[in-house]
Amino acid sequence: MEDEKTHCSDGEGCRRILEAAENLFADKGFDAASMNAIAARAGISKANIYHYFPNKDALYLAVLRAASGNLRALLAEAVASHGSVTEVLRHFAKSHLEALLERPRLVRLVWREVLEKGAPRARELAEQGFAGVFSALVDILVVGQERGELRPDFDPALVASLLIGANVFFFQARDILRHYPPVHFADDPAAYDEGLVDLLLRGLEAAHGGQPNPVR
Amino acid sequence: MEDEKTHCSDGEGCRRILEAAENLFADKGFDAASMNAIAARAGISKANIYHYFPNKDALYLAVLRAASGNLRALLAEAVASHGSVTEVLRHFAKSHLEALLERPRLVRLVWREVLEKGAPRARELAEQGFAGVFSALVDILVVGQERGELRPDFDPALVASLLIGANVFFFQARDILRHYPPVHFADDPAAYDEGLVDLLLRGLEAAHGGQPNPVR
DNA sequence: CAAGCAACCGACCAGACGGTCAGCCTCATT
DNA sequence: AATGAGGCTGACCGTCTGGTCGGTTGCTTG
Numbered sequence: 421m422e423d424e425k426t427h428c429s430d431g432e433g434c435r436r437i438l439e440a441a442e443n444l445f446a447d448k449g450f451d452a453a454s455m456n457a458i459a460a461r462a463g464i465s466k467a468n469i470y471h472y473f474p475n476k477d478a479l480y481l482a483v484l485r486a487a488s489g490n491l492r493a494l495l496a497e498a499v500a501s502h503g504s505v506t507e508v509l510r511h512f513a514k515s516h517l518e519a520l521l522e523r524p525r526l527v528r529l530v531w532r533e534v535l536e537k538g539a540p541r542a543r544e545l546a547e548q549g550f551a552g553v554f555s556a557l558v559d560i561l562v563v564g565q566e567r568g569e570l571r572p573d574f575d576p577a578l579v580a581s582l583l584i585g586a587n588v589f590f591f592q593a594r595d596i597l598r599h600y601p602p603v604h605f606a607d608d609p610a611a612y613d614e615g616l617v618d619l620l621l622r623g624l625e626a627a628h629g630g631q632p633n634p635v636r
Numbered sequence: 637m638e639d640e641k642t643h644c645s646d647g648e649g650c651r652r653i654l655e656a657a658e659n660l661f662a663d664k665g666f667d668a669a670s671m672n673a674i675a676a677r678a679g680i681s682k683a684n685i686y687h688y689f690p691n692k693d694a695l696y697l698a699v700l701r702a703a704s705g706n707l708r709a710l711l712a713e714a715v716a717s718h719g720s721v722t723e724v725l726r727h728f729a730k731s732h733l734e735a736l737l738e739r740p741r742l743v744r745l746v747w748r749e750v751l752e753k754g755a756p757r758a759r760e761l762a763e764q765g766f767a768g769v770f771s772a773l774v775d776i777l778v779v780g781q782e783r784g785e786l787r788p789d790f791d792p793a794l795v796a797s798l799l800i801g802a803n804v805f806f807f808q809a810r811d812i813l814r815h816y817p818p819v820h821f822a823d824d825p826a827a828y829d830e831g832l833v834d835l836l837l838r839g840l841e842a843a844h845g846g847q848p849n850p851v852r
Numbered sequence: 853c854a855a856g857c858a859a860c861c862g863a864c865c866a867g868a869c870g871g872t873c874a875g876c877c878t879c880a881t882t
Numbered sequence: 883a884a885t886g887a888g889g890c891t892g893a894c895c896g897t898c899t900g901g902t903c904g905g906t907t908g909c910t911t912g
Contacts, residue, residue, distance in 0.1 A: 431859080451668040464861090467860075470900090471858080472859095538663050585801055586802060589797065589802075593797070596763045597797065600793070612797075616794065647889080682870090684889075684891070
């Protein structure tokens, strides 16, 4: 009554199914990843997949659920806060991007779900992973403002969106950025985030020893 | 010998095929958009599509080629430069995002191609649209630095990537940003870019009336 | 030993897929 | 009036899809 139908999480065979499905779904998308291909990749028969999962959608959902959980756990480490707000910010940017690059398949899998307009298969699931990171980052910025370490006259949500967006974009466009001559940071994400945060802090940091002058 | 096989660009019927295909490819992706569905949407028979295009891939390529061209033309207007560098920058950010939001199907179509790892169907094509905007923006920033309007100690490519990335991210994540309480700019892209550029200029602008102090 | 049950498979199904083909209609050229 | 070519179609093909079914293992429980 509890495990419904997806009584997975135990069997060895089941793990291989999920693993194979994750790879194929992430690489090719839902439609292009056939059950035959998944079965072959997992080294089992197709019929056996249907012993564990009632249909393709359920398998996809299970894969996405697992991926979403893993990704959230991975990203949670990025928002571990200690030290001054600016230090926390630097640490966040760096480890957030590192987390994305460390497990590209997970990110592609979840983000694909965000982009898909046609089928709201599991939007909520994908959004959850986003929600945690986003609100944690907003909290960091608000604390920074309350402490007086950061200007009070900017929108924390906007900065959070900008920071996360810059990292997501780097992750997505890395390959095409790589062969633009003026880009030298495509293979050095740490340098990217360092420059990025430097740039932002210029505008975010309260003027040293003076009251902040309002924007505009 | 010139038009190879895709002798389109004339017939009325052909235009409808391309239009229907663009819609379906953009909404559902290559695999999920069937030739039957495209034909139905275009109001013609499936066989007729094969009168104009040798196969599905060629049709997709033609759609992508057209979309890429249109998108590039649309984005080209965003980099029309006049006035001071900071004005140009504000104008770019605003109209670049507006262009993205104005033709979401085009953007999704082209960007999907960038994200797809499995099949390099037409990466180059998608990248071309990106190249123009990116290098134009870098040029703007370099000019700003040469004129002394912008700090000389930041990486123009990094800022360009950040700016474009922020817009692309806004475009992609808009729907999920919309229902986060701290986000008030999801339905106001102009406000988003205004805040964004304000934020950046704080760090980019040369200090008024003083020599710029080096970063770090 | 027998019963039972989860794991697993080969063979199969109806339907949808991309793609082909013979032929019809229209219309400009001769 | 005859011709031929392009726009267009319904019927069809082989293949592959998601999904089912009957049956065979092999381990656990009585």
